[in-house]
Amino acid sequence: GAGVSQSPSNKVTEKGKDVELRCDPISGHTALYWYRQSLGQGLEFLIYFQGNSAPDKSGLPSDRFSAERTGGSVSTLTIQRTQQEDSAVYLCASSRYLGLAGGGEQYFGPGTRLTVT
Amino acid sequence: SQQGEEDPQALSIQEGENATMNCSYKTSINNLQWYRQNSGRGLVHLILIRSNEREKHSGRLRVTLDTSKKSSSLLITASRAADTASYFCATLSTGNQFYFGTGTSLTVIP
Numbered sequence: 001g002a003g004v005s006q007s008p009s010n011k012v013t014e015k016g017k018d019v020e021l022r023c024d025p026i027s028g029h030t031a032l033y034w035y036r037q038s039l040g041q042g043l044e045f046l047i048y049f050q051g052n053s054a055p056d057k058s059g060l061p062s063d064r065f066s067a068e069r070t071g072g073s074v075s076t077l078t079i080q081r082t083q084q085e086d087s088a089v090y091l092c093a094s095s096r097y098l099g100l101a102g103g104g105e106q107y108f109g110p111g112t113r114l115t116v117t
Numbered sequence: 118s119q120q121g122e123e124d125p126q127a128l129s130i131q132e133g134e135n136a137t138m139n140c141s142y143k144t145s146i147n148n149l150q151w152y153r154q155n156s157g158r159g160l161v162h163l164i165l166i167r168s169n170e171r172e173k174h175s176g177r178l179r180v181t182l183d184t185s186k187k188s189s190s191l192l193i194t195a196s197r198a199a200d201t202a203s204y205f206c207a208t209l210s211t212g213n214q215f216y217f218g219t220g221t222s223l224t225v226i227p
Contacts, residue, residue: 033215035215035217041219042205042217042218042219042220043160043205043207043217044217045214045215045216045217048214048215056214059214091160093160104165105150105162105165106150106152106162106207106215107162108152108159108160108161109159110159111159
């Protein structure tokens with residue numbers, strides 16, 4: 001597709017259940033990012049991938065959060081044993097490259113709105 | 118927190134006026150970017166300024182960067198009602214992490 005896509009667009013889950021969020025970046029973009037945005041707040045950086053590797057996972061809020069990227073393309077963000085404070089919009093973005101002199105323009109997906117009841 | 122901060126948090130102006138938003142950050146950066154978010158179009162990249170640049174223009178947008186003060190400003194000239202949105206600055210740290218500010222909510226009154 002022409003842009004970054006995310007699925008599902010909305011997810012309602014019960015506390016304690018696991019959820020998996022998917023991101024399809026723009027074809028050819030080597031860098032992929034996950035963010036979380038709570039209601040009325042700014043974006044909280046979670047993790048980025050350069051290719052399939054995530055050099056720094058320190059932004060993930062807890063060990064219940066994990067992310068992977070396969071084939072240099074699709075990425076999944078998994079939240080285990082969800083808590084109510086995990087409720088937020090999870091945004092994915094991709095950029096053509098990531099480098100010391102770059103960082104590039106990020107193209108954002110529409111987000112997944114997660115509600116934990 | 119290494120997250121940047123924008124000010125003001127909210128700004129309301131008349132159509133045709135200029136809007137200025139400021140961003141302060143804490144880490145050493147490679148570049149700084151401004152994004153716009155509204156309910157209709159999600160998050161959209163506006164402009165990127167590199168750490169060795171001081172000013173950049175794109176259409177009605179003008180961005181300045183002062184790395185000695187760790188601050189940036191976004192000026193929107195001749196504002197339009199369609200400019201109503203939240204504006205965020207984002208910094209790419211030398212550790213290759215992105216930090217978004219808390220945003221300025223701009224309302225342009227027709």
